[in-house]
Amino acid sequence: MAQLEAVALTAGYGGSTILNNVSITIASGCITGVIGPNGAGKSTLLKAIMGYIVPRAGAVRLDGDDITRLPTHERIRRGIAYIAQTRSHFPSQTVQENLRIGAYLVRDRAVRAARQAEIFRRFPILAERRRQPAALLSGGQLRMLEIGRVLMTSPRLIVLDEPSVGLSPALVDMVYGHLRELAAGGTTLLIVEQNVRKLLAVADFVYALENGANRFEGTPQALTATGVLANLYLGAGAA
Amino acid sequence: MPNNVTASPILEVIGVSKRFGGVLAVDQVSFNVAAGSAVGLIGPNGAGKTTLFNLLSGFESADDGTIRFAGSPIERSFPHRIARLGIGRTFQSVRVFASMSVRENLRVAHMYGRNAGSSHFDERAAEILSFVGLTRLGEAMAGSLSYGQRKLVELGMVLITDPSLILLDEPVAGVNPALINEIARLLLELLGRGLTLLVVEHNLPFVTGVCQDIIVMANGRLLVRGGGSDVQRDPQVLEAFLGAA
Numbered sequence: 001m002a003q004l005e006a007v008a009l010t011a012g013y014g015g016s017t018i019l020n021n022v023s024i025t026i027a028s029g030c031i032t033g034v035i036g037p038n039g040a041g042k043s044t045l046l047k048a049i050m051g052y053i054v055p056r057a058g059a060v061r062l063d064g065d066d067i068t069r070l071p072t073h074e075r076i077r078r079g080i081a082y083i084a085q086t087r088s089h090f091p092s093q094t095v096q097e098n099l100r101i102g103a104y105l106v107r108d109r110a111v112r113a114a115r116q117a118e119i120f121r122r123f124p125i126l127a128e129r130r131r132q133p134a135a136l137l138s139g140g141q142l143r144m145l146e147i148g149r150v151l152m153t154s155p156r157l158i159v160l161d162e163p164s165v166g167l168s169p170a171l172v173d174m175v176y177g178h179l180r181e182l183a184a185g186g187t188t189l190l191i192v193e194q195n196v197r198k199l200l201a202v203a204d205f206v207y208a209l210e211n212g213a214n215r216f217e218g219t220p221q222a223l224t225a226t227g228v229l230a231n232l233y234l235g236a237g238a239a
Numbered sequence: 240m241p242n243n244v245t246a247s248p249i250l251e252v253i254g255v256s257k258r259f260g261g262v263l264a265v266d267q268v269s270f271n272v273a274a275g276s277a278v279g280l281i282g283p284n285g286a287g288k289t290t291l292f293n294l295l296s297g298f299e300s301a302d303d304g305t306i307r308f309a310g311s312p313i314e315r316s317f318p319h320r321i322a323r324l325g326i327g328r329t330f331q332s333v334r335v336f337a338s339m340s341v342r343e344n345l346r347v348a349h350m351y352g353r354n355a356g357s358s359h360f361d362e363r364a365a366e367i368l369s370f371v372g373l374t375r376l377g378e379a380m381a382g383s384l385s386y387g388q389r390k391l392v393e394l395g396m397v398l399i400t401d402p403s404l405i406l407l408d409e410p411v412a413g414v415n416p417a418l419i420n421e422i423a424r425l426l427l428e429l430l431g432r433g434l435t436l437l438v439v440e441h442n443l444p445f446v447t448g449v450c451q452d453i454i455v456m457a458n459g460r461l462l463v464r465g466g467g468s469d470v471q472r473d474p475q476v477l478e479a480f481l482g483a484a
Contacts, residue, residue, distance in 0.1 A: 015385070016386075016413075016415070037441060038284070038412070038441040039412065039413070039441065039442075164482070165284075165285075166285075193482075194283065194284055194482065195481075195482030196480075196481040196482055197478075197481045197482050198482055229477065229481060230471075230477050233443075233477060233480040233481065234443055234470075234471045234476065234477060234480065235443035235444050235447065235471055
């Protein structure tokens with residue numbers, strides 16, 4: 001069943017149009033991937049889904065409801081979470097305080113405590129370093145903190161913009177291991193990645209964008225079987 | 240066949256490395272650029288392309304290796320000295336003085352160029368504004384121009400330093416298709432005038448249209464070098480762009 005749909009989205013900044021009539025459907029409980037070369041419109045698509053920009057045309061629907069003009073915090077309240085490509089932690093706050101900031105929508109203290117305990121169980125290193133400022137964490141630990149922070153709202157759908165960026169291969173594996181676990185537990189994931197092979201290894205369904213338009217949709221196996229990847233990344237002359 | 244082997248190199252990069260903390264951003268990279276050629280430098284994000292540009296233009300200094308421009312070592316030189324030797328560069332995110340006119344932007348760049356002492360600024364500026372198609376916008380504030388026009392101002396600023404080698408960092412990123420073709424035409428014309436170009440760009444059709452000779456970097460290293468179609472058909476190049484599973 002479609003949990004989130006972006007329907008014929010056209011969006012951009014100032015005078016320039018980045019997304020042109022792009023549609024994607026995210027099925028509940030699945031990992032959906034979006035790939036494409038630099039400038040394809042991947043991050044803009046995520047921003048329109050999160051409400052950071054208002055599309056010029058088209059619609060975003062969550063469980064069938066039109067949320068195109070809903071403010072970001074209302075979308076989060078409805079169960080969508082977002083992890084940006086750039087670092088988004090509060091460096092001078094402790095690990096625990098960062099998690100607490102993530103739980104600003106959660107009023108019930110017992111629920112907050114339970115969720116924090118669950119996050120510390122999932123990421124023991126965060127429990128170990130709970131009283132240290134986030135600035136002291138390594139790149140991989142910060143990614144875990146960012147994932148942990150959005151888990152404080154117990155989201156049904158997590159939108160991730162390049163979770164592998166800036167991480168060593170071993171840490172990428174570890175982050176993806178956690179993402180797989182979340183998906184296995186029923187959380188829906190929408191992941192934009194430049195590390196295409198990594199994403200294809202975990203995604204149930206993948207969309208490829210090119211120059212702000214839909215180029216391909218299908219399973220990772222179907223994508224790999226076509227020549228689309230070489231064309232997307234190396235141009236029309238590629239094999 | 241790229242002409243880098245036979246023609247005399249204007250730029251020689253020999254075993255250059257740069258480390259940031261635990262990350263080896265540029266790892267033992269060596270290549271030559273022949274005078275009068277256009278070389279494309281491509282690779283996935285994080286390959287080390289911009290770091291290499293920063294080393295070539297003096298914004299960073301190499302931890303190891305030698306960089307020679309027209310025979311002189313420059314790996315310990317400052318950006319203004321390198322500009323005066325004849326290397327110009329543009330930036331990935333366009334850098335112009337927003338509250339100065341286009342012509343004033345050229346004047347600032349001129350002060351740091353090879354011909355800084357010359358009194359022919361006005362003639363040269365007029366010529367360059369005409370070349371990049373900004374004659375009518377010479378008195379406009381650079382900040383009031385479109386992104387694409389500011390890219391052209393930046394190219395004009397490089398040209399007025401009278402470089403023999405231009406390093407272009409993503410010259411068409413964020414630029415509309417019509418202007419992409421125009422920038423390709425300008426670069427080919429500069430090449431025809433004998434300038435040497437080193438172009439970092441993600442837009443493969445653009446880079447293979449301007450450069451017959453392509454260097455592919457991945458993980459800080461030089462992966463392969465060859466003609467556009469060789470590189471496009473090389474499976475290890477595709478794997479580098481797609482990342483490791």
